[in-house]
Amino acid sequence: EKDGYDHFMLKEIYEQPQMIIDSFRGRMNASEGWVRLGGVNEYRNKLNKAKRIIFGACGTSWHAALVGEYLIEELARIPVEVEYASEFRYRNPIIDGDDVFVAISQSGETADTIAAIELAKENQALIYGICNSVGSTISKMSHAGSYTHAGQEIGIASTKAFTTQVVILTLMALQLADYKGNLSKTQLNATLFELEQIPEKVRKILKLDDEIKAIAKEYHQANNFLFLGRGACYPIALEGALKLKEISYIHAEGYPAAEMKHGPIALIDENMPVVVVANNDSAYEKIVSNIQEVKARKGKVIAIVNEGDTVIKGIADHVIEIPATLEIFAPLVSVVPLQLLAYHIAVWRGADVDNPRNLTKSVTVE
Ligand code: F6R
Numbered sequence: 528e529k530d531g532y533d534h535f536m537l538k539e540i541y542e543q544p545q546m547i548i549d550s551f552r553g554r555m556n557a558s559e560g561w562v563r564l565g566g567v568n569e570y571r572n573k574l575n576k577a578k579r580i581i582f583g584a585c586g587t588s589w590h591a592a593l594v595g596e597y598l599i600e601e602l603a604r605i606p607v608e609v610e611y612a613s614e615f616r617y618r619n620p621i622i623d624g625d626d627v628f629v630a631i632s633q634s635g636e637t638a639d640t641i642a643a644i645e646l647a648k649e650n651q652a653l654i655y656g657i658c659n660s661v662g663s664t665i666s667k668m669s670h671a672g673s674y675t676h677a678g679q680e681i682g683i684a685s686t687k688a689f690t691t692q693v694v695i696l697t698l699m700a701l702q703l704a705d706y707k708g709n710l711s712k713t714q715l716n717a718t719l720f721e722l723e724q725i726p727e728k729v730r731k732i733l734k735l736d737d738e739i740k741a742i743a744k745e746y747h748q749a750n751n752f753l754f755l756g757r758g759a760c761y762p763i764a765l766e767g768a769l770k771l772k773e774i775s776y777i778h779a780e781g782y783p784a785a786e787m788k789h790g791p792i793a794l795i796d797e798n799m800p801v802v803v804v805a806n807n808d809s810a811y812e813k814i815v816s817n818i819q820e821v822k823a824r825k826g827k828v829i830a831i832v833n834e835g836d837t838v839i840k841g842i843a844d845h846v847i848e849i850p851a852t853l854e855i856f857a858p859l860v861s862v863v864p865l866q867l868l869a870y871h872i873a874v875w876r877g878a879d880v881d882n883p884r885n886l887t888k889s890v891t892v893e
Contacts (some may be wrong), residue, residue, distance in 0.1 A: 635663020
Protein backbone atom coordinates (compact mmCIF):
# COMPACT_ATOMS: atom_id res chain seq x y z
CA GLU A 528 0.00 0.00 0.00
CA LYS A 529 3.06 2.21 0.13
CA ASP A 530 3.08 2.12 -3.67
CA GLY A 531 6.82 1.54 -3.79
CA TYR A 532 7.69 4.36 -1.41
CA ASP A 533 9.82 3.52 1.62
CA HIS A 534 7.39 5.16 4.01
CA PHE A 535 3.81 6.35 4.12
CA MET A 536 5.07 9.80 4.96
CA LEU A 537 7.03 10.00 1.71
CA LYS A 538 4.10 8.63 -0.27
CA GLU A 539 1.83 11.24 1.30
CA ILE A 540 4.29 14.05 0.56
CA TYR A 541 4.26 12.92 -3.07
CA GLU A 542 0.46 12.75 -3.16
CA GLN A 543 0.19 16.45 -2.45
CA PRO A 544 -0.16 17.71 -6.03
CA GLN A 545 -3.17 15.43 -6.53
CA MET A 546 -4.67 16.08 -3.11
CA ILE A 547 -4.41 19.82 -3.61
CA ILE A 548 -6.37 19.41 -6.84
CA ASP A 549 -8.94 17.22 -5.06
CA SER A 550 -9.38 19.85 -2.38
CA PHE A 551 -10.14 22.72 -4.75
CA ARG A 552 -11.93 20.78 -7.49
CA GLY A 553 -15.56 21.84 -7.88
CA ARG A 554 -15.06 24.61 -5.36
CA MET A 555 -13.75 27.24 -7.72
CA ASN A 556 -13.47 28.05 -11.38
CA ALA A 557 -10.67 30.30 -12.49
CA SER A 558 -11.95 31.16 -15.96
CA GLU A 559 -15.45 31.85 -14.68
CA GLY A 560 -14.00 33.62 -11.66
CA TRP A 561 -15.95 32.10 -8.80
CA VAL A 562 -15.11 30.37 -5.54
CA ARG A 563 -17.65 28.51 -3.48
CA LEU A 564 -17.33 26.38 -0.38
CA GLY A 565 -20.83 25.03 0.29
CA GLY A 566 -20.66 25.60 4.04
CA VAL A 567 -19.46 29.17 3.67
CA ASN A 568 -22.23 29.83 1.18
CA GLU A 569 -24.86 28.34 3.48
CA TYR A 570 -23.80 30.57 6.37
CA ARG A 571 -22.95 33.54 4.23
CA ASN A 572 -24.88 36.10 6.25
CA LYS A 573 -23.58 34.92 9.55
CA LEU A 574 -20.00 34.89 8.30
CA ASN A 575 -20.36 38.29 6.68
CA LYS A 576 -21.53 39.78 9.95
CA ALA A 577 -19.03 37.86 12.09
CA LYS A 578 -17.39 40.17 14.56
CA ARG A 579 -14.51 37.74 14.80
CA ILE A 580 -13.35 34.36 13.61
CA ILE A 581 -11.68 32.18 16.22
CA PHE A 582 -9.64 29.23 15.07
CA GLY A 583 -9.16 26.31 17.43
CA ALA A 584 -6.77 23.46 16.63
CA CYS A 585 -3.70 21.55 17.78
CA GLY A 586 -0.29 20.79 16.33
CA THR A 587 0.02 20.96 12.57
CA SER A 588 -3.63 21.94 12.22
CA TRP A 589 -2.89 24.91 14.50
CA HIS A 590 -0.15 25.95 12.10
CA ALA A 591 -2.66 25.83 9.25
CA ALA A 592 -4.89 28.07 11.36
CA LEU A 593 -2.08 30.62 11.65
CA VAL A 594 -1.83 30.69 7.85
CA GLY A 595 -5.62 31.06 7.77
CA GLU A 596 -5.41 34.05 10.09
CA TYR A 597 -3.01 35.77 7.74
CA LEU A 598 -5.12 35.02 4.65
CA ILE A 599 -8.50 35.95 6.11
CA GLU A 600 -7.30 39.16 7.71
CA GLU A 601 -5.38 40.14 4.59
CA LEU A 602 -8.12 39.37 2.08
CA ALA A 603 -11.44 39.47 3.94
CA ARG A 604 -10.44 41.98 6.65
CA ILE A 605 -12.27 40.05 9.38
CA PRO A 606 -10.43 39.94 12.73
CA VAL A 607 -9.11 36.46 13.46
CA GLU A 608 -7.75 34.84 16.58
CA VAL A 609 -5.94 31.55 16.67
CA GLU A 610 -6.14 29.46 19.82
CA TYR A 611 -4.59 26.22 20.92
CA ALA A 612 -7.71 24.14 21.54
CA SER A 613 -6.12 22.81 24.72
CA GLU A 614 -5.68 26.31 26.16
CA PHE A 615 -8.98 27.73 24.98
CA ARG A 616 -11.00 25.06 26.74
CA TYR A 617 -9.44 25.58 30.13
CA ARG A 618 -10.00 29.29 30.45
CA ASN A 619 -13.05 31.45 30.37
CA PRO A 620 -12.85 32.69 26.80
CA ILE A 621 -14.76 35.69 25.50
CA ILE A 622 -16.96 34.28 22.76
CA ASP A 623 -20.59 34.74 21.79
CA GLY A 624 -23.14 34.29 19.03
CA ASP A 625 -21.51 36.93 16.83
CA ASP A 626 -18.31 34.90 16.69
CA VAL A 627 -17.52 32.05 14.35
CA PHE A 628 -15.43 29.21 15.72
CA VAL A 629 -13.48 27.36 13.04
CA ALA A 630 -12.13 24.01 14.19
CA ILE A 631 -9.38 22.45 12.09
CA SER A 632 -8.58 18.77 12.54
CA GLN A 633 -7.24 16.10 10.25
CA SER A 634 -8.65 13.21 12.28
CA GLY A 635 -11.73 15.03 13.52
CA GLU A 636 -11.23 13.12 16.79
CA THR A 637 -8.76 15.24 18.75
CA ALA A 638 -10.08 15.43 22.33
CA ASP A 639 -8.88 18.97 23.05
CA THR A 640 -10.40 20.32 19.85
CA ILE A 641 -13.69 18.55 20.58
CA ALA A 642 -13.80 20.10 24.06
CA ALA A 643 -13.05 23.56 22.63
CA ILE A 644 -15.93 23.18 20.17
CA GLU A 645 -18.28 22.21 23.00
CA LEU A 646 -17.33 25.35 24.86
CA ALA A 647 -17.75 27.55 21.78
CA LYS A 648 -21.12 25.92 21.12
CA GLU A 649 -22.34 26.56 24.67
CA ASN A 650 -21.54 30.20 24.02
CA GLN A 651 -23.71 30.21 20.86
CA ALA A 652 -20.90 30.56 18.32
CA LEU A 653 -21.34 29.13 14.86
CA ILE A 654 -19.06 26.09 14.50
CA TYR A 655 -17.31 25.56 11.19
CA GLY A 656 -15.33 22.32 10.90
CA ILE A 657 -12.41 21.75 8.55
CA CYS A 658 -11.74 18.02 8.78
CA ASN A 659 -10.14 15.36 6.68
CA SER A 660 -11.86 12.27 8.12
CA VAL A 661 -15.33 11.99 6.70
CA GLY A 662 -18.02 11.39 9.31
CA SER A 663 -15.62 12.12 12.19
CA THR A 664 -16.82 13.44 15.54
CA ILE A 665 -15.82 17.03 14.78
CA SER A 666 -17.47 16.99 11.37
CA LYS A 667 -20.69 15.83 13.04
CA MET A 668 -20.50 18.44 15.80
CA SER A 669 -20.08 21.32 13.36
CA HIS A 670 -22.96 23.42 12.02
CA ALA A 671 -21.18 23.66 8.69
CA GLY A 672 -17.84 22.75 7.29
CA SER A 673 -15.59 21.65 4.47
CA TYR A 674 -13.74 18.40 4.05
CA THR A 675 -10.14 18.65 2.95
CA HIS A 676 -10.25 15.57 0.66
CA ALA A 677 -6.63 14.61 1.36
CA GLY A 678 -7.51 10.92 1.46
CA GLN A 679 -6.46 8.74 4.37
CA GLU A 680 -3.28 9.97 6.05
CA ILE A 681 -1.34 7.11 7.63
CA GLY A 682 2.07 8.62 8.43
CA ILE A 683 1.97 10.04 11.94
CA ALA A 684 3.59 13.26 10.79
CA SER A 685 0.91 15.23 9.01
CA THR A 686 1.80 16.43 5.50
CA LYS A 687 -0.94 16.31 2.87
CA ALA A 688 -3.57 17.06 5.50
CA PHE A 689 -1.78 20.35 6.19
CA THR A 690 -1.49 21.48 2.57
CA THR A 691 -5.14 20.71 1.89
CA GLN A 692 -6.19 22.57 5.06
CA VAL A 693 -4.31 25.56 3.69
CA VAL A 694 -6.15 25.20 0.36
CA ILE A 695 -9.53 25.24 2.12
CA LEU A 696 -8.52 28.27 4.19
CA THR A 697 -7.41 30.06 1.02
CA LEU A 698 -10.75 29.36 -0.64
CA MET A 699 -12.54 30.52 2.49
CA ALA A 700 -10.54 33.75 2.60
CA LEU A 701 -11.19 34.42 -1.08
CA GLN A 702 -14.90 33.68 -0.79
CA LEU A 703 -15.32 35.95 2.23
CA ALA A 704 -13.28 38.66 0.50
CA ASP A 705 -15.50 38.32 -2.55
CA TYR A 706 -18.68 38.67 -0.45
CA LYS A 707 -17.27 41.86 0.99
CA GLY A 708 -16.39 43.16 -2.45
CA ASN A 709 -12.73 43.41 -1.51
CA LEU A 710 -11.46 41.83 -4.69
CA SER A 711 -11.84 43.00 -8.26
CA LYS A 712 -12.91 40.40 -10.79
CA THR A 713 -9.41 40.56 -12.29
CA GLN A 714 -7.76 39.96 -8.91
CA LEU A 715 -10.02 37.02 -8.12
CA ASN A 716 -9.45 35.45 -11.54
CA ALA A 717 -5.69 35.91 -11.35
CA THR A 718 -5.57 34.41 -7.85
CA LEU A 719 -7.64 31.39 -8.86
CA PHE A 720 -5.56 30.87 -12.01
CA GLU A 721 -2.46 30.83 -9.83
CA LEU A 722 -4.08 28.35 -7.42
CA GLU A 723 -4.58 26.04 -10.41
CA GLN A 724 -0.82 26.24 -11.06
CA ILE A 725 0.12 25.20 -7.52
CA PRO A 726 -0.08 21.41 -8.05
CA GLU A 727 2.37 21.67 -10.96
CA LYS A 728 4.66 23.88 -8.89
CA VAL A 729 4.57 21.34 -6.05
CA ARG A 730 5.46 18.64 -8.59
CA LYS A 731 8.53 20.66 -9.55
CA ILE A 732 9.50 20.97 -5.90
CA LEU A 733 9.24 17.20 -5.47
CA LYS A 734 11.88 16.87 -8.20
CA LEU A 735 14.33 18.53 -5.78
CA ASP A 736 14.13 15.45 -3.58
CA ASP A 737 17.71 14.24 -4.26
CA GLU A 738 19.11 17.69 -3.68
CA ILE A 739 17.26 17.95 -0.36
CA LYS A 740 18.38 14.44 0.59
CA ALA A 741 22.01 15.52 0.13
CA ILE A 742 21.51 18.59 2.33
CA ALA A 743 19.83 16.35 4.91
CA LYS A 744 22.85 14.05 4.91
CA GLU A 745 25.17 16.94 5.68
CA TYR A 746 23.18 18.08 8.72
CA HIS A 747 21.57 14.93 10.06
CA GLN A 748 23.87 14.80 13.07
CA ALA A 749 23.04 18.30 14.28
CA ASN A 750 21.54 18.53 17.76
CA ASN A 751 19.55 21.70 17.17
CA PHE A 752 17.89 23.47 14.27
CA LEU A 753 16.34 26.89 13.96
CA PHE A 754 13.60 27.65 11.42
CA LEU A 755 12.82 31.23 10.45
CA GLY A 756 10.09 32.79 8.36
CA ARG A 757 8.14 36.03 8.11
CA GLY A 758 4.50 36.92 7.57
CA ALA A 759 2.42 34.03 6.31
CA CYS A 760 5.58 31.93 6.14
CA TYR A 761 6.25 32.27 9.87
CA PRO A 762 3.79 29.39 10.53
CA ILE A 763 5.74 27.41 7.92
CA ALA A 764 8.88 27.86 10.02
CA LEU A 765 6.91 26.46 12.98
CA GLU A 766 5.67 23.57 10.87
CA GLY A 767 9.16 22.78 9.52
CA ALA A 768 10.46 22.67 13.10
CA LEU A 769 7.59 20.47 14.28
CA LYS A 770 8.10 17.97 11.45
CA LEU A 771 11.79 17.69 12.30
CA LYS A 772 11.16 17.29 16.04
CA GLU A 773 8.51 14.64 15.59
CA ILE A 774 10.34 12.24 13.34
CA SER A 775 14.06 12.88 13.86
CA TYR A 776 14.00 13.83 17.57
CA ILE A 777 16.26 16.79 16.87
CA HIS A 778 15.47 19.83 18.94
CA ALA A 779 14.12 22.47 16.59
CA GLU A 780 12.44 25.81 17.03
CA GLY A 781 10.51 28.00 14.65
CA TYR A 782 10.69 31.76 15.01
CA PRO A 783 9.52 34.83 13.17
CA ALA A 784 12.81 35.86 11.53
CA ALA A 785 12.78 39.31 13.10
CA GLU A 786 12.38 37.88 16.61
CA MET A 787 15.73 36.15 16.32
CA LYS A 788 17.60 39.20 17.52
CA HIS A 789 15.53 39.24 20.72
CA GLY A 790 17.10 36.08 22.09
CA PRO A 791 17.59 33.04 19.89
CA ILE A 792 20.50 34.72 18.11
CA ALA A 793 22.54 33.83 21.19
CA LEU A 794 22.31 30.17 20.14
CA ILE A 795 23.91 30.67 16.76
CA ASP A 796 27.36 29.28 16.13
CA GLU A 797 28.98 27.12 13.47
CA ASN A 798 27.03 24.09 14.70
CA MET A 799 23.60 25.64 14.28
CA PRO A 800 21.78 24.98 11.01
CA VAL A 801 19.21 27.69 10.33
CA VAL A 802 16.49 27.01 7.79
CA VAL A 803 15.09 30.25 6.39
CA VAL A 804 11.86 30.44 4.42
CA ALA A 805 12.79 33.28 2.08
CA ASN A 806 10.38 33.01 -0.84
CA ASN A 807 8.10 35.64 0.63
CA ASP A 808 8.34 38.63 -1.72
CA SER A 809 7.36 41.59 0.41
CA ALA A 810 9.68 40.58 3.24
CA TYR A 811 12.61 39.79 0.96
CA GLU A 812 14.96 42.62 1.97
CA LYS A 813 14.29 41.94 5.63
CA ILE A 814 14.93 38.23 5.25
CA VAL A 815 18.22 38.97 3.52
CA SER A 816 19.38 40.97 6.50
CA ASN A 817 18.24 38.21 8.89
CA ILE A 818 20.35 35.75 6.90
CA GLN A 819 23.33 38.11 7.12
CA GLU A 820 22.91 38.24 10.90
CA VAL A 821 23.08 34.43 11.02
CA LYS A 822 26.10 34.27 8.72
CA ALA A 823 27.92 36.92 10.75
CA ARG A 824 27.76 34.46 13.67
CA LYS A 825 28.90 31.54 11.51
CA GLY A 826 25.53 29.76 11.49
CA LYS A 827 24.79 27.46 8.56
CA VAL A 828 21.98 28.75 6.39
CA ILE A 829 19.67 26.59 4.31
CA ALA A 830 17.31 28.95 2.50
CA ILE A 831 14.11 28.29 0.58
CA VAL A 832 14.18 30.86 -2.23
CA ASN A 833 12.40 31.56 -5.48
CA GLU A 834 13.96 30.17 -8.65
CA GLY A 835 16.52 32.54 -10.07
CA ASP A 836 17.35 34.18 -6.75
CA THR A 837 20.88 35.59 -6.76
CA VAL A 838 21.23 37.64 -3.58
CA ILE A 839 20.53 34.91 -1.03
CA LYS A 840 22.35 32.38 -3.18
CA GLY A 841 25.44 34.48 -2.66
CA ILE A 842 25.29 34.37 1.14
CA ALA A 843 23.51 31.16 2.19
CA ASP A 844 25.30 27.83 2.51
CA HIS A 845 22.53 26.09 0.58
CA VAL A 846 19.55 27.31 -1.36
CA ILE A 847 16.53 25.25 -2.34
CA GLU A 848 15.05 27.02 -5.35
CA ILE A 849 11.31 26.66 -5.73
CA PRO A 850 8.92 28.15 -8.31
CA ALA A 851 7.72 31.65 -7.53
CA THR A 852 4.03 32.20 -6.84
CA LEU A 853 1.72 34.86 -5.47
CA GLU A 854 2.62 35.82 -1.94
CA ILE A 855 -0.56 34.31 -0.48
CA PHE A 856 0.50 30.91 -1.85
CA ALA A 857 4.06 31.10 -0.54
CA PRO A 858 3.17 29.04 2.59
CA LEU A 859 1.58 26.31 0.50
CA VAL A 860 4.64 25.72 -1.66
CA SER A 861 7.40 26.41 0.86
CA VAL A 862 6.23 23.79 3.35
CA VAL A 863 6.95 20.98 0.87
CA PRO A 864 10.78 21.23 0.89
CA LEU A 865 10.66 21.40 4.70
CA GLN A 866 8.64 18.17 4.83
CA LEU A 867 11.24 16.49 2.60
CA LEU A 868 14.10 17.88 4.68
CA ALA A 869 12.63 16.52 7.92
CA TYR A 870 11.89 13.20 6.24
CA HIS A 871 15.40 12.68 4.89
CA ILE A 872 17.11 13.80 8.10
CA ALA A 873 15.03 11.27 10.02
CA VAL A 874 15.85 8.51 7.53
CA TRP A 875 19.60 9.32 7.68
CA ARG A 876 19.34 9.02 11.45
CA GLY A 877 17.68 5.63 11.13
CA ALA A 878 14.46 6.76 12.79
CA ASP A 879 11.13 5.00 12.33
CA VAL A 880 9.55 7.76 10.27
CA ASP A 881 6.00 6.44 10.12
CA ASN A 882 5.83 5.53 13.80
CA PRO A 883 7.77 8.09 15.81
CA ARG A 884 8.13 7.34 19.50
CA ASN A 885 5.48 8.64 21.91
CA LEU A 886 3.09 9.80 19.16
CA THR A 887 -0.23 8.48 17.88
CA LYS A 888 -2.21 9.49 14.85
CA SER A 889 -5.08 10.99 16.72
CA VAL A 890 -4.78 12.26 20.24
CA THR A 891 -8.02 11.23 21.87
CA VAL A 892 -6.81 11.87 25.40
CA GLU A 893 -6.98 15.28 27.06
C1 F6R B 1 1.82 16.76 13.48
C2 F6R B 1 0.67 16.03 13.96
C3 F6R B 1 -0.06 16.54 15.18
C4 F6R B 1 -1.50 16.80 14.79
C5 F6R B 1 -2.34 17.22 16.01
C6 F6R B 1 -3.76 17.55 15.63
O1 F6R B 1 2.44 16.14 12.40
O2 F6R B 1 0.27 15.07 13.37
O3 F6R B 1 0.55 17.70 15.67
O4 F6R B 1 -1.51 17.81 13.82
O5 F6R B 1 -2.33 16.17 16.95
O6 F6R B 1 -4.39 16.48 15.02
P1 F6R B 1 -5.74 16.65 14.22
O7 F6R B 1 -5.46 17.53 13.04
O8 F6R B 1 -6.13 15.27 13.82
O9 F6R B 1 -6.73 17.29 15.15
